[in-house]
Amino acid sequence: MSDALRELRVSNDAISDPAELRRRIADEGYLFFKQLQNPDKLRELRREMMTMIQHVGWLVPDADPYDGIADISKQCTEGDLEYTAGYREVYKLEAFHRAAHWPEVTGMIEKIMGRPIMPHPHQIARIWFPKYTEHTTPTHQDFVHFQGNFETLTSWAPIGDCPIELGGLAIIPGSHKVNRLLDHHFSLGAGGLAVNVEKEEEIEPIWYSTDYEVGDTLIFPALMIHKALPNNTEDRLRLSLDNRYLAVGDLIAEHMLEPHGPSGLQWEEVYADWQSVEYQYYWQSYDNPVVARDMSYGERGFAEALELARGGHEQAFIKLRRIIKIDPDSPAAQDAREVFAEIGVPA
C-alpha cells in the first residue's frame, strides 16, 4: 500500500448479517468483500475477455492473453474511435453480460437493499492501458453519469488480481453523506467529469483502496466519491467490471437500458451471437419507471472544455480532437473545430 492510501475495511464478517451490512454502508458508504465472487469464474471470464482483447490487437500477440500484456502503441480510451473498435467486440461477449447476474453479487445486493433488485443492462468493462495515466477515471460520484436514483449501487470488481500499481478503485469513506450531487467539472479522464474534492469543505479527502485480488468486490451507492488509481505498470492492461443495481420499482434513467455508449452498439448487435435468450431484454419484464437522461452535466463539461481550449489547455485539446474524430458531423465537433480555428491551433 502506498503511504497516502489507507486500507479498505473488509466486511466478510458481516456477510450473514443484513442489518450490520446496512449499518456499515449507511455509515461508511461502502462494503468491501474478499472473494465475494468465485475466483475461478472470474478467471474464466478474464481468459475469454483477454482472448478477445488480444484478437482486437491491444495485447502483444505472442504472449498468453491471460497475462494481459498490453501493446502500448495501441493506447486508447473511452471516447476514442479506436477504443470503440475494440470495445464493441468485448461488449458482445455473452459471458461478460452474464456476470452481472451471478447470484454471489445479486444475492448480496438484495441483502443490502432488502428489496428485490434488477441489474442495469448497461454494464461496463474497463480496459485500461498502462502509462496512459492522464486518462484515468477522475474523482466523481456515479449519479452524474447513471442518474435515476441515489440508492442505486455500483459493484466494482477487477477481473483478475489488481494490485495498487495496476490502478484499482479508491474511495473516500463517508463521502456519500454530503447527500447531494456535487458540482462536476471538465476532466480528460473516463466519464469526462470530475469533482474537485480539495475545494469541497465538507469532504476530507482521505483515500482508501487495496491490493485487490480476483473475486474481491467493492459495493457503494451513487453519491459515494471515488476514482480509479493510475495504471503505473510497465505493460499490464487493467480489466474490471462495474455493474449497477437498482431496487425493482425505483427510477432508472433511459440510457441505462441501452448498451454502454463507447461500445457504439445496439442490443440486436450485442445479442447477435449469444447462445441463450435468458438475459436478453430481461429488464422489459420489470416495472421500473424510466426517466429521461439529464444532459446538463455533460453539456457543462463540454462547455468548459471549449473554454479551456480557448485558453490553450492541452487536455481540453485532446478532448476536443477526440470528439471531432469520433463524430465529425456532430454539432459538438463543429463547435470544437470553431474553437481551434479561432485560436489558430490545428484541430
Ligand SMILES: O=C(O)CCC(=O)C(=O)O
Ligand atoms: O474502473 C474505473 O476506472 C472506473 C470505475 C468507476 O468509476 C465505477 O465503477 O463507478
Ligand SMILES: [Fe+2]
Ligand atoms: Fe464511478
